[in-house]
Amino acid sequence: MDQLQDTIVAIATPVGAGGVGIVRLSGPDAIRILAALTRRDEASFESHKLRLLPIYRPNSDEVLDKALAVAFRAPHSYTGQDSAEVQAHGGPLVLQRIVRAAIELGARQAEAGEFTLRAFISGRMDLSQAEAVADLISARTAPAAGLAAEQLTGRLAADIAHIEEDILTTLAQIAVGVDFPDDQDAPDNSAIIARVKATIADIDRLLLHADEGRLYREGLRVALCGAVNAGKSSLLNALLGAERAIVTDEAGTTRDTIEEMIDLDGMPLLLIDTAGFRDTDGKAERLGIDRSRRAAAEAQLLLIVIDAAEDIPEETQRLMDNTTGRPRIIVLNKADLVSEMDILWMRQRFDNTCGTTGDAVVAISAKQGEGIRQLLNCMRAILIESGVAAGRQARISNIRHQQALLRARESLSEALAALNAGMLPDVAGIDIENAYTAVGEVSGKTASAEVLTAIFSRFCVGK
Numbered sequence: 001m002d003q004l005q006d007t008i009v010a011i012a013t014p015v016g017a018g019g020v021g022i023v024r025l026s027g028p029d030a031i032r033i034l035a036a037l038t039r040r041d042e043a044s045f046e047s048h049k050l051r052l053l054p055i056y057r058p059n060s061d062e063v064l065d066k067a068l069a070v071a072f073r074a075p076h077s078y079t080g081q082d083s084a085e086v087q088a089h090g091g092p093l094v095l096q097r098i099v100r101a102a103i104e105l106g107a108r109q110a111e112a113g114e115f116t117l118r119a120f121i122s123g124r125m126d127l128s129q130a131e132a133v134a135d136l137i138s139a140r141t142a143p144a145a146g147l148a149a150e151q152l153t154g155r156l157a158a159d160i161a162h163i164e165e166d167i168l169t170t171l172a173q174i175a176v177g178v179d180f181p182d183d184q185d186a187p188d189n190s191a192i193i194a195r196v197k198a199t200i201a202d203i204d205r206l207l208l209h210a211d212e213g214r215l216y217r218e219g220l221r222v223a224l225c226g227a228v229n230a231g232k233s234s235l236l237n238a239l240l241g242a243e244r245a246i247v248t249d250e251a252g253t254t255r256d257t258i259e260e261m262i263d264l265d266g267m268p269l270l271l272i273d274t275a276g277f278r279d280t281d282g283k284a285e286r287l288g289i290d291r292s293r294r295a296a297a298e299a300q301l302l303l304i305v306i307d308a309a310e311d312i313p314e315e316t317q318r319l320m321d322n323t324t325g326r327p328r329i330i331v332l333n334k335a336d337l338v339s340e341m342d343i344l345w346m347r348q349r350f351d352n353t354c355g356t357t358g359d360a361v362v363a364i365s366a367k368q369g370e371g372i373r374q375l376l377n378c379m380r381a382i383l384i385e386s387g388v389a390a391g392r393q394a395r396i397s398n399i400r401h402q403q404a405l406l407r408a409r410e411s412l413s414e415a416l417a418a419l420n421a422g423m424l425p426d427v428a429g430i431d432i433e434n435a436y437t438a439v440g441e442v443s444g445k446t447a448s449a450e451v452l453t454a455i456f457s458r459f460c461v462g463k
């Protein structure tokens, strides 16, 4: 994967027909190949300037397309290498033929993520930025895209670079050696201690809300749970404003969990419709119910859906008993079937059974779309109160980064303990070096080949 001397080629746009499709080249021969494809002089390609030219099949007068051709001369390109693009008509066959022509002229088919890998290797971006590219492409909500875009701009990269520099300075200071005050045997570690403390504080600032940031990036999980026929799937559809899940009056309609993302005023929510709880002999349904329990256990917010026109089933009561204290909303559905007095009475009943914690209770009609806005407001309020909404401000939203920084912090704490105990700074130096290695995994400076392979294989070909 690391043969930078190869010139690579790939289709950069999605598979299928489109208005425009882009073939991308990067490597020492990229511009020569572009010149050969267009039968122009290589020197005639000014960097970053589009030209409308016929694209020829090599060794033939056959024209493959009339397209926009552009060269990007190193280092001013995405990969930092000489690069080129052909912006052709977006038919899959046209694009494949242009790729094949480029291969005939000496390029090689690019592997997944290879363009971005080159950008990383040539220092155009650090590893956290390269990861942000993949996150941005795969983001399913505007807030997740926002987190990725911010990381792509290099704010995290700059913070990490700053921490790396600080650690290197501390190591340099240790290497120079410390003074032993005349009248004491113990070294004066105070300057180094202050430096290590400051670095720990910087790392802590970065790690603030990292747990929430991760949840935020993946979507805050909201599980719709309750007995069969309570109207969970109807509620999912009402929240989505689309007929996503099948709704019938048969108990046990939903067998498998159904997940859909929504954007609630900038909060990414992963709504999970589940199989209704009940005793059943059906194998598939039982497995589905197991999944429901798992979804309920992992959710950041539970919507416990209750059919207001029925008695509360035993299973639902058990679910409520098992989830007291967790962020949840009791959703009294089918409010259209009962009187306002009934709803009032039920509300009171929940206040009694749930004690002073006072569950949030919202009455709705999923079928008629009533009370949905109130429910959304209540969901937002509870998510904010529970703290997960703070993920929006998180600087770290990736578990790999979080773990690397936690390891760095641990090593620095050990160094601090040694320094405080009056040991020679050299002893702490080993821990501080370990901290440097851990931080470098975020920027990629010290990331292993396995880590790099794992990260770049997540990309699509052409990125």
Ligand SMILES: Nc1nc2c(ncn2[C@@H]2O[C@H](COP(=O)(O)OP(=O)(O)OP(=O)(O)O)[C@@H](O)[C@H]2O)c(=O)[nH]1
Pocket (backbone or CB within 6 Å): 227, 228, 229, 230, 231, 232, 233, 234, 235, 246, 247, 248, 249, 250, 251, 252, 253, 254, 255, 274, 275, 276, 277, 333, 334, 335, 336, 337, 364, 365, 366, 367, 368
């Ligand atoms: N009157 C009324 N009927 C509703 C309402 N919500 C759902 N229903 C009806 O209740 C029945 C069950 O609805 P579903 O949404 O399939 O219920 P569910 O909880 O997903 O059921 P399972 O998937 O079997 O667990 C359907 O006939 C719906 O039309 C409502 O607000 N009012």
Ligand SMILES: [Mg+2]
Pocket (backbone or CB within 6 Å): 232, 233, 234, 245, 246, 253, 254, 273, 274, 275, 276
């Ligand atoms: Mg259902």
